[in-house]
Amino acid sequence: MATDLPTETGAATAEAAGPPAPADGAVRVRGLARRFGDHTVLDGLDLDIAPGEFVALIGESGCGKTTLLRLLAGLDAPDGGDIAAPASRMVVFQEHRLLPWRRVWRNVAIGLRGGDARAAASEALDEVGLSRHVDAWPSTLSGGEAQRVALARALVRQPGLLLLDEPFAALDALTRIKMHGLVRRLVERHRPAVLLVTHDVDEAIQLADRVVAMRGGKLAGEHRVAIDGARDRTGVEFQRLRAALLAELGVTESP
Ligand SMILES: Nc1ncnc2c1ncn2[C@@H]1O[C@H](COP(=O)(O)OP(=O)(O)O)[C@@H](O)[C@H]1O
Numbered sequence: 652m653a654t655d656l657p658t659e660t661g662a663a664t665a666e667a668a669g670p671p672a673p674a675d676g677a678v679r680v681r682g683l684a685r686r687f688g689d690h691t692v693l694d695g696l697d698l699d700i701a702p703g704e705f706v707a708l709i710g711e712s713g714c715g716k717t718t719l720l721r722l723l724a725g726l727d728a729p730d731g732g733d734i735a736a737p738a739s740r741m742v743v744f745q746e747h748r749l750l751p752w753r754r755v756w757r758n759v760a761i762g763l764r765g766g767d768a769r770a771a772a773s774e775a776l777d778e779v780g781l782s783r784h785v786d787a788w789p790s791t792l793s794g795g796e797a798q799r800v801a802l803a804r805a806l807v808r809q810p811g812l813l814l815l816d817e818p819f820a821a822l823d824a825l826t827r828i829k830m831h832g833l834v835r836r837l838v839e840r841h842r843p844a845v846l847l848v849t850h851d852v853d854e855a856i857q858l859a860d861r862v863v864a865m866r867g868g869k870l871a872g873e874h875r876v877a878i879d880g881a882r883d884r885t886g887v888e889f890q891r892l893r894a895a896l897l898a899e900l901g902v903t904e905s906p
C-alpha cells in the first residue's frame with residue numbers, strides 16, 4: 652500500500668516504510684526506546700493521540716523531543732517498542748526546509764501525484780494567506796512566510812498526523828502570535844491529529860487540547876487544557892496550568 656511519509660524536507664514520498672497504520676487513525680506508542688551509543692534518549696515511552704486531537708509536547712532542550720518526532724514520522728527506527736500511526740504523516744520543522752531552486756508552489760507540490768498539482772498547491776497557499784507568492788522564489792520570503800509555505804506543504808496532502816517540531820521558535824514574537832491563530836484555524840478545518848513539540852509552555856497551553864511533559868526519556872505528566880474560548884495568559888486556569896507544567900519540568904518561577 653502506498654503511504655505518504657515525510658522526507659527530511661517534510662515533503663512526502665510514497666515508497667518509504669514507516670510505522671504501521673492503525674485502522675482508527677489514532678497514534679499509539681508503547682514502550683518506545685531509542686539509544687545513541689550508550690546514551691538512552693527514549694526509555695520505554697508511551698503516548699496516545701486520538702484522531703483529531705492536538706497534543707503539545709514540552710521538555711527541556713536535548714530531552715529527546717525531536718528524536719520522538721522523527722520516529723513517529725518514520726524518519727528513524729526505534730531500538731524497541733511499538734508505534735502505530737496514521738499512514739499519512741507530514742512534518743514541519745523549525746527551519747522551513749524549502750528547496751531554494753524551486754518556486755513556492757513547486758515546493759508545496761513536491762511529491763503530489765495525479766490531478767492538478769499547481770491548483771492544489773495554490774489552494775493550500777491561499778489558505779495560509781500567500782496567494783500572491785505562488786510563483787515567488789523562497790529566498791524572497793520572510794521567515795514567517797516561509798514557515799507558512801512549510802505549513803501549506805504539509806496540509807496539502809490532508810495528513811492524518813501533523814508533526815510540528817518547534818515550528819515557530821525562530822520567529823519574532825508578533826509573527827509567532829499570528830502563526831498561532833493560523834495554526835488553530837487550519838487544524839480546526841482539516842482536523843489532523845497533531846503533535847506539537849515546543850519548549851514554550853505558554854504556546855503549548857495556547858494551542859493544544861492536552862499538554863504532555865517529557866523527562867528522563869518518558870512522559871512525566873499530562874494536562875488537559877480545559878479553557879473555553881480565548882486562552883488569556885492572565886486567566887486563572889492558564890496560570891494554574893503553566894505553574895503545573897513548569898513544576899513538571901523542574902522549573903520554579905519567582906513571584
Ligand atoms: N543521530 C544522533 N546521534 C547521536 N546522538 C543523537 C542523535 N540524535 C539525537 N541525539 C542526542 O539525543 C538527545 C536528544 O536529542 P533531541 O531529540 O534532538 O532533543 P530535543 O529535540 O528535545 O532538543 C541529545 O542528547 C542529542 O545529542
Ligand SMILES: [Mg+2]
Pocket residue numbers: 716717718816
Ligand atoms: Mg528538537
